[in-house]
Amino acid sequence: MASNLPIPVADAGGDADLVLRQVLQDVLGLSPEQVAAMDADSGLFGHLPELDSMAVAGLLTEIEDRLDIIVEDDEVDGEMLETYGGLLAFVCAKRAEG
C-alpha cells in the first residue's frame, strides 16, 4: 500500500494533522478515504479493539520519529489517546514546546 497518498488536511494542525493521519493509516491499515474521514471526535484507544497497548506504543513511537518530538510516558493518558482530536491537540502542543 502506498504510504504517501495525498490526504485532505484539516485547517487545524497543518502538517501535524497530515502526519498523524498517515501514521494512523499505517498502524490501522485504513484506506486514505477512511483516514481522511476521521474528525476530532473519532474514537481511538478504547474504541478500536485492535488498538491495544503494544499498538499504541508503536503508534506513539512512529509519531515521535516522524514529527521529531519526544513523548514522555507520564504524558500518555486515556484522554489524549481517546479521540483523534485529543491526540492531535497533544501533538500540536508538544511541537509548540519544541
Place this chain on the structure above:
Amino acid sequence: MLRAATWQGPSGLTEYAVTCETGNARRVLIVPPLFDEHNKLRHFLAETMRALATHATDSVLPDLPGTNESLAPLEAQTLAGWRQAVASAASQLGATHLLAVRGGALVLPGELPALACAPVSGPAILRGMIRARVIADREAGRESEREALLAMGRSEGIELAGYRLGAGLLRELESAEPAEAPAIAQADLGGAGLWLRAEPAHDPAQSLALARIVAERLA
C-alpha cells in the same frame, strides 16, 4: 513450497525451521524479527520466501530458541546465545547468505555475507515494549514507571508485552545496535512497515520487492 525442517539448538533441543527449496545454489537464511514484530511479519516473511524462489534463491527461516514453536524458555535466551544459534542453524541448514529483518539484525553472526532489512536497535525495541507495559499497567489501574521497570528487569528479568525477558537479555537490549551489514530501507519496499500494523496484515508487493532487492544485491 514451504516445508518444515529441524535443526539442533545450542541447548540440545530440536528447533524448527521453515524451508523453501528447489535446489538452488544460493540459500538465504532469514533471521526473524524479535518479539511482537515476528508475529506481525510472519506472513510477510513466508511470502518473501516464496518470492525468493522465483529469483533462483532457496531460503530457510529458523525459529530462534525460545520463540515461535521452540520449547526452550524465552527467559533463558540472550542476544549472544541467539547469535550463536543463528550461526549454528546457518551451518546445519546449509545457508550461503543471511537476511536479517528488523531486530534480527541484533543477532547476525559475522560468518556469512548478510543484508539487514529495516534494522532496528535494541533501545528502540525496548522503548516500545516498556511503553506498552506502562500503558497496559495504567489501563489496569496500576502506576508503573520506566526507570523502575528497567531496574527490576536488569536484576530479575521482566515481562513486557507478554514476553518474559531474562535479566541478561534486557541488559543486552539496552545497548544493542544492529550488526554491520548493508541495509535495505523500508522505503525501498514501497509502503509503510507491516510491523506498525495493530493487526497483522500482509502486502504482497512488499514481499515481491524485498525478494527482488535481495536477489539483486546478493548476485
